[in-house]
Amino acid sequence: MFMKKILALFLVSLSLIACDDKKDENTLVVATSADYPPFEFYKDGQIVGFEMDLIRAIAKEMNKEIVIKDMSFDSLIGGLQSGRIDIAISAISETPDRKEKVDFTIPYHRDSTVMLVGKTSPITKPENLTGKSVGAQMGSTHEKRIKEEWQPTIPNLSLRSLSKVPDLIQDYKSGRLDAIVLGATEAESIIKTHPEMKIVPLPGTEAISAIALPKGSPLTEPINNILKKWETDGSLKKIQDIWFSAKEQG
Numbered sequence: 001m002f003m004k005k006i007l008a009l010f011l012v013s014l015s016l017i018a019c020d021d022k023k024d025e026n027t028l029v030v031a032t033s034a035d036y037p038p039f040e041f042y043k044d045g046q047i048v049g050f051e052m053d054l055i056r057a058i059a060k061e062m063n064k065e066i067v068i069k070d071m072s073f074d075s076l077i078g079g080l081q082s083g084r085i086d087i088a089i090s091a092i093s094e095t096p097d098r099k100e101k102v103d104f105t106i107p108y109h110r111d112s113t114v115m116l117v118g119k120t121s122p123i124t125k126p127e128n129l130t131g132k133s134v135g136a137q138m139g140s141t142h143e144k145r146i147k148e149e150w151q152p153t154i155p156n157l158s159l160r161s162l163s164k165v166p167d168l169i170q171d172y173k174s175g176r177l178d179a180i181v182l183g184a185t186e187a188e189s190i191i192k193t194h195p196e197m198k199i200v201p202l203p204g205t206e207a208i209s210a211i212a213l214p215k216g217s218p219l220t221e222p223i224n225n226i227l228k229k230w231e232t233d234g235s236l237k238k239i240q241d242i243w244f245s246a247k248e249q250g
Contacts, residue, residue: 026063026064026065027064027065027066027067028059028064028065028066028067028086028087028219029066029067029069029084029085029086029087030055030059030066030067030068030069030085030086030087030088030089031068031069031070031071031076031079031080031085031087031088031089031090032047032051032052032068032069032070032071032076032088032089032090033070033071033072033073033076033090033137033163033164034047034049034070035164035165035166036049036090036091036165036183036186037049037186037189037190038050038185038186038189038243038244039051039090039091039185039186039243040052040089040090047068047070049243050109050239050240050242050243050244051089051090051091051209052068053239053242053243054089054108054236054239055068055087055089055211057235057239058223058226058227061226062219062222062223062226069085071085072138072139072163072164073090073137073138073139073140073163074137074138074139074140074163075139076088076090076092076139076212077098077101077102077139077212080101080102080212080213080214081101081102081214081215083214086213086214086217086219087211087212087213087219088102088211088212088213089211089212091109091111091183091186091207091209092104092209092210092211092212093141093207093208093209093210094107094208094210095141095144098212101215102212102213102214102215103212103213103214103215103216103217103220104210104211104212104213104220105210105211105213105220105223105224105227106210106224106227106228107208107209107210108209108210108211108227108236109208109209109240110206110207110208110209111183111184111185111206111207111208111209112183112184112201112202112205112206112207113141113142113145113181113182113183113184113202113205113207114181114182114183114184114187114199114200114201114202114205115134115179115180115181115199115200115202116172116179116180116181116182116187116190116191116197116198116199116200117178117179117180117197117198117200118178118196118197118198119195119196119197119198121178121179121198123178123179123200124200125200125202126150126154126202127154129150129154129157129178129179130154130155130156130157131155131156131157132157132158132178132179133157133158133159133160133176133177133178133179134146134150134157134158134159134160134177134178134179134180134181135159135160135161135162135168135171135172135177135179135180135181136159136160136161136168136180136181136182137161137162137163137164137165137168137182138161138162138163140182141207142181142182142183143159143161143181145181145205146159146181147159160176160177165180165182165186165190168180168182169190169194172197179200181202183207184199184201185244187199211223
């Protein structure tokens, strides 16, 4: 009788595991760094933004449920490699280094890199940063640009890398930073609530965002097909227009 009970418990455990596996097949774990409006940010306790609308619409098209996890930007690629997450979407640019570690979909958004400085700052180009302190999000292509292109040629330029953009803004307000390097769309969102800052364009710095997935993910092709279809029929532009129109999003 005892052995029968043990066998029954074992069979129940297998059944529960099977149910979990079935649920996992239909539920995608999506990671983002929710500190980058209008791409992703918290509003009324929920993560919202352009990329959140996009990934939710893609999941619906694929008849999938999603669970969204807020992670630091510099941990997204590692999360994909470890299998903890299925998709990462957070204004991620495809680079040769990242492409060795994960796969990318076709692009869905194009942006440029800018600097945020004080309204009365004399900084108008990177060469003005001699002896200055500049901030960038940890793990971003902006951080990489500063390390590989600016610091070797601009004397005494110090870099402060932080995981969250709001922390960079706070460091600027505290006087620890002279400039912040980030995407133009995000910068435009920031100056709406920080009028003491201004945007300095950086010509020739196009940034192309794509969805990142684990190497060999079976999701890459169907997501690409959806993005291609939406580029053709205007669905992608409709989602973009909600967040990137001149109208303030609040």
